[in-house]
Amino acid sequence: MSNGHDIQKTPTANSALAKARTSRMSTSSTTLFLAILAAVLIVLPFVASDYWIDVCVFWGINALLSLSLNIILGEVGLFNMGHSAFYAIGAYTTAILSQRFGINLWILMVLSGLTAALAGYILTAPIMHLRGDYLLVVTIGLNEMIRITLINNPFGLTGGPNGLLVLDQFRIFGKVIQTPRDFYVLVWACVAVLLFSLFRLQRSRIGRAWNYVREDPVAAESTGVDTRWAKALAFTIGAGIAGATGTIYAAKMMVISPDSFTFAASVMLFAIVILGGTGSIPGVILASGAMLVLPEVLRDFARYRMLFFGLAMVLMMIFRPQGLWPSTRWTTKMRESGGK
Amino acid sequence: MTGKALLRIDNISKNFGGLKAVADFTLDVMEGSITSLIGPNGAGKTTVFNLVTGIYSPDTGQVVFDGKNITGIQPHAVVEAGIARTFQTLRLFENLTCFENVVSGQHCRCRSGVIACLLNTKSRREEDARAFNFAEECMRLMGIWEFRDELAKNLSYGDRRRLEIARALASRPKLLILDEPAGGLNENESDELMDKIRQIRDSGITVFLIEHDMHVVMGISDVVAVMEYGRKIAEGTPEEVQRNPDVIEAYLGSEEDEELLATLKEGAMEEVTQEAAQEAGEAV
Numbered sequence: 001m002s003n004g005h006d007i008q009k010t011p012t013a014n015s016a017l018a019k020a021r022t023s024r025m026s027t028s029s030t031t032l033f034l035a036i037l038a039a040v041l042i043v044l045p046f047v048a049s050d051y052w053i054d055v056c057v058f059w060g061i062n063a064l065l066s067l068s069l070n071i072i073l074g075e076v077g078l079f080n081m082g083h084s085a086f087y088a089i090g091a092y093t094t095a096i097l098s099q100r101f102g103i104n105l106w107i108l109m110v111l112s113g114l115t116a117a118l119a120g121y122i123l124t125a126p127i128m129h130l131r132g133d134y135l136l137v138v139t140i141g142l143n144e145m146i147r148i149t150l151i152n153n154p155f156g157l158t159g160g161p162n163g164l165l166v167l168d169q170f171r172i173f174g175k176v177i178q179t180p181r182d183f184y185v186l187v188w189a190c191v192a193v194l195l196f197s198l199f200r201l202q203r204s205r206i207g208r209a210w211n212y213v214r215e216d217p218v219a220a221e222s223t224g225v226d227t228r229w230a231k232a233l234a235f236t237i238g239a240g241i242a243g244a245t246g247t248i249y250a251a252k253m254m255v256i257s258p259d260s261f262t263f264a265a266s267v268m269l270f271a272i273v274i275l276g277g278t279g280s281i282p283g284v285i286l287a288s289g290a291m292l293v294l295p296e297v298l299r300d301f302a303r304y305r306m307l308f309f310g311l312a313m314v315l316m317m318i319f320r321p322q323g324l325w326p327s328t329r330w331t332t333k334m335r336e337s338g339g340k
Numbered sequence: 341m342t343g344k345a346l347l348r349i350d351n352i353s354k355n356f357g358g359l360k361a362v363a364d365f366t367l368d369v370m371e372g373s374i375t376s377l378i379g380p381n382g383a384g385k386t387t388v389f390n391l392v393t394g395i396y397s398p399d400t401g402q403v404v405f406d407g408k409n410i411t412g413i414q415p416h417a418v419v420e421a422g423i424a425r426t427f428q429t430l431r432l433f434e435n436l437t438c439f440e441n442v443v444s445g446q447h448c449r450c451r452s453g454v455i456a457c458l459l460n461t462k463s464r465r466e467e468d469a470r471a472f473n474f475a476e477e478c479m480r481l482m483g484i485w486e487f488r489d490e491l492a493k494n495l496s497y498g499d500r501r502r503l504e505i506a507r508a509l510a511s512r513p514k515l516l517i518l519d520e521p522a523g524g525l526n527e528n529e530s531d532e533l534m535d536k537i538r539q540i541r542d543s544g545i546t547v548f549l550i551e552h553d554m555h556v557v558m559g560i561s562d563v564v565a566v567m568e569y570g571r572k573i574a575e576g577t578p579e580e581v582q583r584n585p586d587v588i589e590a591y592l593g594s595e596e597d598e599e600l601l602a603t604l605k606e607g608a609m610e611e612v613t614q615e616a617a618q619e620a621g622e623a624v
């Protein structure tokens with residue numbers, strides 16, 4: 001009696017084909033997007049004013065946050081509308097440890113990431129079984145709890161509504177990261193590293209498991225995917241990245257306060273992922289830029305700009321609900337001896 | 341068929357509120373067999389499947405699979421233990437390609453963690469290649485390899501059924517549980533399905549199915565168990581069950597199962613009294 005491990009009724013696939021399947025069909029268009037993005041970002045510091053460089057620094061920070069939320073919301077489909085909480089935990093970890101112990105910011109970036117990841121794991125453990133709107137409401141509550149805790153200045157740690165100062169700066173090979181251009185390089189280098197990692201995860205069994213959970217949690221569980229593990233992993237990684245981004249934000253702003261980590265900020269991140277195209281990395285990068293750059297461009301319209309902005313969002317949802325750059329699935333077709 | 345029970349369902353019960361969905365249900369599924377579970381709608385068949393596959397945990401009783409007590413463990417752990425299933429109402433990953441759908445079955449047979457995936461290690465790549473090759477075999481077996489790059493939602497109903505079975509096979513199960521695999525299929529398709537199920541059994545996988553299509557049930561089953569009101573009322577070979585008066589009684593008056601009744605009557609003409617047949621006629 002075999003144990004059912006040999007359905008050898010068909011010719012075995014060759015390994016070249018198997019290897020080809022690890023890439024996505026969208027690879028060509030995504031590569032093109034990233035190439036153009038990289039070209040623009042490299043040219044920009046030579047032509048743009050400090051003001052626009054600064055806008056792009058915040059685009060990068062926004063991109064880091066949105067990409068981290070995209071893991072939770074886009075890849076796994078968990079409605080997390082309290083992502084700012086993890087960002088706040090990272091930023092405050094940095095500020096507190098930097099102020100009290102003068103720890104190097106690079107080390108703090110790792111520590112803040114780990115703290116936020118741990119918080120993400122522990123705080124979401126009791127709510128992991130919730131779905132859709134229920135999870136959404138609870139994460140809003142989570143966000144508010146963290147923000148109000150920060151305002152209340154527990155043990156004199158968080159500085160209350162005024163927040164904390166971060167006077168330390170990133171240093172690399174003796175050079176202090178200070179000017180908008182320095183931060184521009186730092187932030188976008190981080191985005192590049194994150195993108196590289198995310199693409200690898202997306203193409204692995206972990207990325208696939210996330211997508212199975214998003215599509216149908218019951219079916220995923222019934223085909224052998226530990227859905228609890230998949231969700232917890234997404235929350236942990238997503239929160240960790242947001243936390244590490246908090247360090248960059250703290251160093252850039254030099255002062256952090258609870259006002260930066262509001263519910264509205266979480267809603268903005270949520271909207272970026274949905275508008276960009278859930279689960280689509282290029283889409284999320286585009287949308288995180290649009291959300292920052294468009295209000296800047298529309299600044300001339302002063303008080304109407306948020307109106308335009310809102311209108312743009314409504315129109316998007318009506319005419320292109322799949323997002324700016326919908327995510328595509330990987331296929332086997334293109335690589336089989338020139339395709340069919 | 342060997343003489344060994346691969347799955348022992350031992351006296352399980354499940355209540356939903358005041359409703360006894362399954363009551364003291366006992367059944368052995370023999371290794372290498374095709375065992376069918378039939379019964380009128382609402383008899384509790386799918387609940388039995390859900391109890392075996394960990395979607396529900398039984399109030400009493402236990403489920404032993406391959407010598408291991410799997411009562412109340414998580415569904416994904418049940419799959420890992422070697423039981424794969426399909427659903428009565430298809431549950432595919434609609435927006436993923438067919439190939440991705442099938443690869444999902446291999447998830448629990450792979451071990452690469454976050455670090456291995458980030459570093460893209462050789463072992464991770466080899467593991468994926470093995471998973472992909474096996475998924476391809478399963479798809480070819482079910483005759484859906486040509487649809488590998490289609491999104492699951494774009495397939496025809498019959499192909500979707502086959503895709504779901506391929507996905508279940510991809511987890512290398514010892515026991516395959518099929519919930520109404522012939523539901524919604526035409527006669528040609530269900531004949532084809534019967535061939536496939538036999539082929540799967542011949543490759544060493546035990547099959548346990550719920551089916552309403554009596555043509556399929558009587559055609560492929562080694563053992564048929566019959567449920568009514570959450571209880572097992574009969575068990576035996578297709579011929580024995582067809583002649584069982586309790587079974588015929590259970591199906592009387594049930595409009596949805598007129599076809600089933602017709603099949604049953606056919607097989608048990610002598611046993612059925614004139615009176616019962618008339619009664620059935622009235623009910624229909």
